[in-house]
Amino acid sequence: MPDSSPLLDGATACCATVTGGVLEVTEAERLAQMFKALGDPTRLRLLSLIAAQPDGEACICDLVDPVGLSQPTVSHHMKQLVEAGIVTREQRGRWAFYRLVDGSLATLGAALHPASLSV
Amino acid sequence: MPDSSPLLDGATACCATVTGGVLEVTEAERLAQMFKALGDPTRLRLLSLIAAQPDGEACICDLVDPVGLSQPTVSHHMKQLVEAGIVTREQRGRWAFYRLVDGSLATLGAALHPASLSV
DNA sequence: TTGATGCATCGATGATTGTCGATGCATCGA
DNA sequence: TCGATGCATCGACAATCATCGATGCATCAA
Numbered sequence: 001m002p003d004s005s006p007l008l009d010g011a012t013a014c015c016a017t018v019t020g021g022v023l024e025v026t027e028a029e030r031l032a033q034m035f036k037a038l039g040d041p042t043r044l045r046l047l048s049l050i051a052a053q054p055d056g057e058a059c060i061c062d063l064v065d066p067v068g069l070s071q072p073t074v075s076h077h078m079k080q081l082v083e084a085g086i087v088t089r090e091q092r093g094r095w096a097f098y099r100l101v102d103g104s105l106a107t108l109g110a111a112l113h114p115a116s117l118s119v
Numbered sequence: 120m121p122d123s124s125p126l127l128d129g130a131t132a133c134c135a136t137v138t139g140g141v142l143e144v145t146e147a148e149r150l151a152q153m154f155k156a157l158g159d160p161t162r163l164r165l166l167s168l169i170a171a172q173p174d175g176e177a178c179i180c181d182l183v184d185p186v187g188l189s190q191p192t193v194s195h196h197m198k199q200l201v202e203a204g205i206v207t208r209e210q211r212g213r214w215a216f217y218r219l220v221d222g223s224l225a226t227l228g229a230a231l232h233p234a235s236l237s238v
Numbered sequence: 239t240t241g242a243t244g245c246a247t248c249g250a251t252g253a254t255t256g257t258c259g260a261t262g263c264a265t266c267g268a
Numbered sequence: 269t270c271g272a273t274g275c276a277t278c279g280a281c282a283a284t285c286a287t288c289g290a291t292g293c294a295t296c297a298a
Binding site: 040042052069070072076077091093094095 | 288
Binding site for chain 2: 273275276277278294
């Protein structure tokens with residue numbers, strides 16, 4: 001199991017796709033973390049709720065009622081989405097505003113939607 | 120919480136995207152099941168191993184060594200991928216051959232990679 | 239300063255998950 | 269017919285997860 005240089009790892013990590021060659025373990029872990037964050041119906045709905053806001057951002061208070069879960073639970077899910085790099089959190093006064101990270105979902109989609117179908 | 124007709128459910132299910140409007144609960148569950156199947160580094164590597172086979176299919180015996188896990192564990196992961204609709208299983212003699220479901224990853228990618236960015 | 243509000247964190251709990259060895263079931267070759 | 273092979277299933281176990289109520293910490297308004 002030869003290891004590659006950090007620089008090469010970075011290069012492969014930037015554009016790895018599921019079908020574009022055998023995934024390195026580290027890159028598989030990175031992708032899996034993001035997919036796992038999407039692997040919960042509540043989190044998908046939270047994302048869609050944020051995306052549906054007129055200004056593209058939402059506070060926890062906007063999200064609790066629509067998903068029908070407790071405030072701590074919603075806060076917990078949002079933390080996971082932040083840690084996965086899918087949303088950002090910005091504190092403004094008493095409120096915390098969440099918005100989608102531009103291009104993060106598209107990048108994930110590209111890892112699936114492979115130009116690598118051409119491989 | 121109004122429920123919609125089965126036909127409408129089918130229609131929305133066909134093209135739902137994360138950012139293309141607030142996801143219905145049932146559709147969120149369906150998408151989440153597929154993303155959850157991708158939310159494990161071993162399963163991502165299994166998919167990439169299958170895709171890397173010359174004829175696009177692999178038996179369990181092809182997969183055990185590369186991922187370094189036991190045969191029952193690999194079999195378990197493959198079952199999850201089958202149940203998520205991402206791969207198919209075909210028994211031929213003593214071997215079970217797995218291959219990617221054509222378009223399944225692309226469809227999932229499309230749910231992320233939204234034309235709905237145009238919304 | 240005080241009370242209210244928005245949110246994160248803590249601790250707990252039941253459910254799910256990833257993994258393994260053991261076992262059972264077909265299928266194939268001798 | 270018999271042993272070997274490929275794979276799924278079973279049972280077990282530790283780890284992770286989703287969820288909640290309680291609590292703590294800021295921030296704002298009065």
